[in-house]
Amino acid sequence: MYDLTPEDLERLPRHVAVIMDGNGRWARSRGKPRLFGHRNGVENVKSVVNTAFEIGIPYVTLYAFSTENQNRPGEEKSGLMRLLQEFLKRELKTMMGDEVRLRAIGDLNGLPEFARNAVMETIEKTKANKKWNLTLALNYGSRQEILQAVQSYARKTNGMEDDLNWETFSNYLQTRELPDPDLIIRTSGEFRLSNFLLLQAAYAEIFVSPLHWPDFGKVAFVDALKNYTHRERRFGKTGDQLATASTNLLPENS
Ligand code: FPP
Numbered sequence: 001m002y003d004l005t006p007e008d009l010e011r012l013p014r015h016v017a018v019i020m021d022g023n024g025r026w027a028r029s030r031g032k033p034r035l036f037g038h039r040n041g042v043e044n045v046k047s048v049v050n051t052a053f054e055i056g057i058p059y060v061t062l063y064a065f066s067t068e069n070q071n072r073p074g075e076e077k078s079g080l081m082r083l084l085q086e087f088l089k090r091e092l093k094t095m096m097g098d099e100v101r102l103r104a105i106g107d108l109n110g111l112p113e114f115a116r117n118a119v120m121e122t123i124e125k126t127k128a129n130k131k132w133n134l135t136l137a138l139n140y141g142s143r144q145e146i147l148q149a150v151q152s153y154a155r156k157t158n159g160m161e162d163d164l165n166w167e168t169f170s171n172y173l174q175t176r177e178l179p180d181p182d183l184i185i186r187t188s189g190e191f192r193l194s195n196f197l198l199l200q201a202a203y204a205e206i207f208v209s210p211l212h213w214p215d216f217g218k219v220a221f222v223d224a225l226k227n228y229t230h231r232e233r234r235f236g237k238t239g240d241q242l243a244t245a246s247t248n249l250l251p252e253n254s
Contacts, residue, residue: 004222004229013205013225014059015061016185016225017181017185017197018061018062018187020062023040026213034076041214046087046091048217048221049062052221055225060135061136063140085114085118099130101127101130102134104137104138106140106174108120140196141195145175146198148174149169183224184201187213205233207228
């Protein structure tokens with residue numbers, strides 16, 4: 001069904017995270033308002049997420065609204081929140097049928113009440129779904145997440161613990177239930193992470209597409225996956241070491 005060989009299918013990422021950029025530019029190039037771009041962006045969310053799950057990628061995380069996006073005009077923000085609410089309402093049936101569990105990372109308290117309620121209700125209704133995992137980063141900022149994790153760690157341990165390691169610390173991050181992303185896709189040709197999953201991305205492969213998000217459809221997504229399957233992930237080891245050991249396992253001190 002998709003242009004992926006059996007070898008590609010064996011090397012697929014387990015967790016793909018996406019920075020969906022360029023809705024505004026996509027709309028502007030058509031002489032339309034920014035929200036038109038976001039609306040088409042949501043349609044594309046459906047298409048790419050479905051493709052990911054159909055192909056067998058169990059974790060998909062989408063950067064839907066950053067803490068910095070709070071600085072956008074009120075009309076754009078409320079439009080985005082309405083789109084989010086509509087999306088969740090419309091997709092609930094499919095999520096239940098396909099066994100998709102929704103999670104959110106970010107400070108949901110910073111969302112308007114109607115949007116927060118829609119997110120929390122969908123999280124609650126889908127929490128027993130075990131097959132696929134869709135996480136929305138909403139009012140999310142990685143630095144804020146890290147500071148919050150440090151604070152809760154300090155509170156919990158009273159500053160007494162001195163053998164902190166990544167495994168322990170990562171349990172204080174909002175992504176604690178997710179594996180680290182293997183592949184981060186960013187659309188619109190920008191080469192930056194923009195405060196997205198900064199620590200979790202330590203060993204992620206990054207794929208930048210020149211396409212704006214509404215144009216980054218199934219075919220472009222599968223191309224990104226194909227590109228990923230041909231990369232050698234060394235995790236700090238040499239290529240020779242990898243040839244004799246099993247791959248894709250994080251070494252302890254790399
Ligand atoms: C970036 O384009 C996109 C966003 C800030 C919002 C992304 C949100 C959606 C696609 C819709 C909501 C999500 C879900 C899951 C329903 P931009 O506005 O920064 O584009 P520009 O850089 O060209 O201005």
